Amino acid sequence: MKRKMLVWYGELTTTRSLIKRGLLFLSPGMLWLLAFLVLPGLVLVVVSFASRGAYGELVWEFNLENYKRLAGFGIFGWSADYLVIVWRSVWVALVTTVLSVVLSYPLCFFIARRPERTRYLWLTMVIIPFWTNMVIRTYAWFLILAPELPFARLAAMLGLVSPGSPLYPSAFAVYLGMVSMFLPFVALPLYSSVERLDWELVEAAQDLYASRLRVFTQAILPQTLPGLSVGVILTFVPAMGMFVVPDLLGGAKYMLVGNLIQQQFGASRDWAFGAAISMGLMVLTMFSLYLYRRKSKGAEVLV
Amino acid sequence: MRRTHPLVTILAMFTMAFLYLPLMAVAVFSVNATKYGLVWRGFTLDWYLKLFHNEVILNAAWNTLVLAVVSTIVSTILGTVLAIGMDRFPWSKRVNTFLDMVLHLPVVIPDIILAAALVVAFGLLRMVSSMFEPGLLNMIIGHITFQIAFVALVVRSRLVSLGQEIEEAARDLFASTGYLLRRVTLPLLLPGIVAGGMLAFTLSLDDFVISFFTAGPESVTLPLYIFAAVRRGVTPQIHALSTLVLLITVILVVGTERFSRRR
Incomplete structure (x- = not known):
């Protein structure tokens, strides 16, 4: 396999090793944001189609009721x-x-x-x-x-x-x-x-x-x-x-x-x-x- | 010399009064001797003294401080590393767009949506572990989530303005990656990191919505306490507390301004 060499900020290196190191820098912050921002956001989308149980708990029956209710x-x-x-x-x-x-x-x-x-x-x-x-x-x-x-x-x-x-x-x-x-x-x-x-x-x-x-x-x-x-x-x-x-x-x-x-x-x-x-x-x-x-x-x- | 139209001056003064009259009213009534109503009955500092004997308020102040300090430390570290990761590596355009979008999410969406998402997420996590009962931990997680974005944006703009010559020179002089980071990049970034950290700290002190949704009975912060108290009716003691919070804000803002202007 051909390794692509490049000079990056004065360092002679390969794209692959740069990306490896880059991921090391990105991952803590990005994983945090994915775990506590993106994922909860997606969960919120899913929950918006769920229903409410008799005691205020979530019931996993999916329908459009909530949106209908919002529309009146x-x-x-x-x-x-x-x-x-x-x-x-x-x-x-x-x-x-x-x-x-x-x-x-x-x-x-x-x-x-x-x-x-x-x-x-x-x-x-x-x-x-x-x-x-x-x-x-x-x-x-x-x-x-x-x-x-x-x-x-x-x-x-x-x-x-x-x-x-x-x-x-x-x-x-x-x-x-x-x-x-x-x-x-x-x-x-x-x-x-x-x-x-x-x-x-x-x-x-x-x-x-x-x-x-x-x-x-x-x-x-x-x-x-x-x-x-x-x-x-x-x-x-x-x-x-x-x-x-x-x-x-x-x-x-x-x-x-x-x-x-x-x-x-x-x-x-x-x-x-x-x-x-x-x-x-x-x-x-x-x-x-x-x-x-x-x-x-x-x-x-x-x- | 251009002159300012008198109408402009009048309107500007009106706007300033509009911004400051309510705050000044709080400060004035915090030293008013009467307990009920808004009639002036003479000067007193009693309400301030009473604050320091109020267990609930002291506890709320402590919670506010712990929340702000812990979330600021974590988010400053995570945000700085994230900013370096975003700016100093050859990501493709598509990756960059994605990273940029995720980073801007907490900045642009109304905070009540983030709060709602966190409530639901913590509610589900609670099925796995009782760690996620409403309380200080949830609040810290929530604060870090929006702080990271702000810290990363501030630090990244500093990274962009630094350019690459100095780091290149260090590499030419055989600096290893660790040495470069420790002795060149981070010291150069320090003003940006401090500015980002101060921003994160102020955001945490200022936040009400995220805290309101994720707090438990044991983790009341000062803004939450003031909100609950005000709904029962305003008292001179709340005015005194608010005035102190105001003063701390003023000191923080002026300090940050000085710091960022000196650099």
């Missing part, structure tokens, strides 16, 4: 309850993403124009909430929305809530919590693009009497698209699966897919149905990643 076909006929929750999750993720983007642009422009010394300070100020525990950041809104504070009083005066009651749980509180949670996820990648922005192009557009809207869409947006698209995907995908924010700030009134999954693995003890919902969320995730990849290819053409 229950013992009492068709109801849209679960589909509404799925749709609401997509909607909340979408609104969260849009609001985060809208707020991130001025913030990034502001930071990019600070003098270098204070710029890092501002940037660190955005990074800190990014790393702060999400339970703390969510429940912190309890205090701001408490009945004793001006915000709830104002809402009570306007007749939006009854006096003496807090502004949570409510859809409004969920949006507040979600946007404040994910804003740094948009702002940080966006900032890396804004920092490299070529302002001469923006000034050229202004010199040519472009309207403010056209300056943004044709001079600023294409240049910041790489950072923006990373931020959008980093927000949209996890926002769909979020369950802490709706659990604490939305209560039973504003359930999202994340809460539904958690319920099946917690109180309801219906792992098979929980697995099926997880698969639904996975499909939504894959679909958004697919859109993102297609869009970002288009973006390259645009720039």
Whole structure:
């Protein structure tokens, strides 16, 4: 047999011995990921077709019942309850993403124009909430929305809530919590693009009497698209699966897919149905990643 | 000099306030002397002192630390070796694509899906061994699983930016594989490894979802404790605990920033 010799990083060796050594390096980490990520993922797919026993145990009878149930076909006929929750999750993720983007642009422009010394300070100020525990950041809104504070009083005066009651749980509180949670996820990648922005192009557009809207869409947006698209995907995908924010700030009134999954693995003890919902969320995730990849290819053409 | 439009400044300040007001409220009410309600009754540090006499909280802090330290050590080692294995060997394009996909999985999928998969997997493993009862071991395994990916990505980007000249030079000077790794590659990689490890540590401290799904009654961590307590109703003691966790985060973030900027 012919051995293929090659020089690799200054070492004269054969492909076969390199691959042998390479496998030695790959195997611990890859075996771990296969054992605790890929394999459980596949098991989850299988379980999503199984059924629930009388005591919440898994029964290995495979059918499409869980998916039918998710689509709304229950013992009492068709109801849209679960589909509404799925749709609401997509909607909340979408609104969260849009609001985060809208707020991130001025913030990034502001930071990019600070003098270098204070710029890092501002940037660190955005990074800190990014790393702060999400339970703390969510429940912190309890205090701001408490009945004793001006915000709830104002809402009570306007007749939006009854006096003496807090502004949570409510859809409004969920949006507040979600946007404040994910804003740094948009702002940080966006900032890396804004920092490299070529302002001469923006000034050229202004010199040519472009309207403010056209300056943004044709001079600023294409240049910041790489950072923006990373931020959008980093927000949209996890926002769909979020369950802490709706659990604490939305209560039973504003359930999202994340809460539904958690319920099946917690109180309801219906792992098979929980697995099926997880698969639904996975499909939504894959679909958004697919859109993102297609869009970002288009973006390259645009720039 | 370009000027910032006043509206941009106003909106930026509004956003900053939006991010920080809730956190500042937690810190303010953690030193408020009243136990119930949110009316200011004077300054006190009692709630902080009480934290250190609360067995449950001390135990949760200990669990959090053990979980973060153990999972960070294991994942940093596994992730670094994995990164070297991926970058420094002539894998075919197809193998590379596969490795890349597996590595990005924990980064892109919502963590609740990973948590659900782990619950089911541990449930099945429990039929084989009682080792996999919900508890610290399961949590450590879960944390390592998502940490490995982040560590490997950070270390790999460092490996790519290192290039191959230095290692080639070492080989030309007759360095053996072990010597090369020990005295050349790893020292050069150290900033990347430390950055990856710090990232893994922060991720572990920050994680709620994976812990929530895999924890047992004996292995409550601080985020889990705060979550459970908040659902019963907020107390100044929880504010004090949260403020401490916040401060630790700030120190970690500023430390990591300094470290990565110095390099």
